[in-house]
Amino acid sequence: MTAGVRQWPARFGHVLGRLAARAGGPGSGIPVLTYHSIADRGEGLPDRYRISPARFAGQVELLGAIGFKGSTLDALLAALDNASPAATARPVVVTFDDGYSDFYETALPILRRQGCPATVFLVTDQIGQQASWDLAAGVARGPRLMPWREIREAESQGIEFHSHSCSHPRLSRVPLTAATREIRDSKQAIEEALGRPVHYFCYPHGDADPSVRAEVRVAGYRAAFSTEVGLTNAAQDRYFLLRVKVRPDDSLADFAAKLHTGWGVRDTLRHMRGRAG
16 A cells, blocks of 8 residues: 555545535535546646556555445446445446556556456547547557457456447537447447447547437447536436546545545535535
């Protein structure tokens, strides 16, 4: 356990729980954490999408230290539907968008050491390639996406893979027929490659109007995730579930607060002041 995490007594989780109760509003539910890349500073993704390996390791360690236990998406849905018994530890779901190879190289060993499951949402037309959206942003030497070999190896170690579309477009801004292909063909590609059903979808850029959400439902997914910030709860549309953004500059206090409220310390306190006012 890292020195930073050792300084956090278990009772800190109870303090944050009371903070969450006072914050009210969307601070009720299960944290579904959003990551993209786990890597040190370098060429490639914008800094806001990259978390350092040391910081990520500290965050995963902190989960258990303050009473959280990694959960699967199936278990998340069961909890939202009140179909599973209450656990002694609070559930948390760790998700990664896009499927960069540094997940396999860096994040996976950290998760395995802590016994924490995770879900990766894949962009199926670009498996093993550099992401087209990085190239469009002028990133000439960005990180590649995992090839199927790495994906299969990660799956054999307990990682789940679901869909993030075929090519990562803003689905509400393309013709509905094109959006339908993105939603259905990506599901089929992963199912054929891994030999198992794909039940969950993550909207590229968080972009999903009612027509897109309807297509996801018709395609046979059980639920879909947005990039809107907040804890996931049973009151939300199953095809537009909220998640918690983990940022490169989050302190351990911010990260712990986000587990309980969906926001960092400053935003949580601001919300509390707004309610008091």
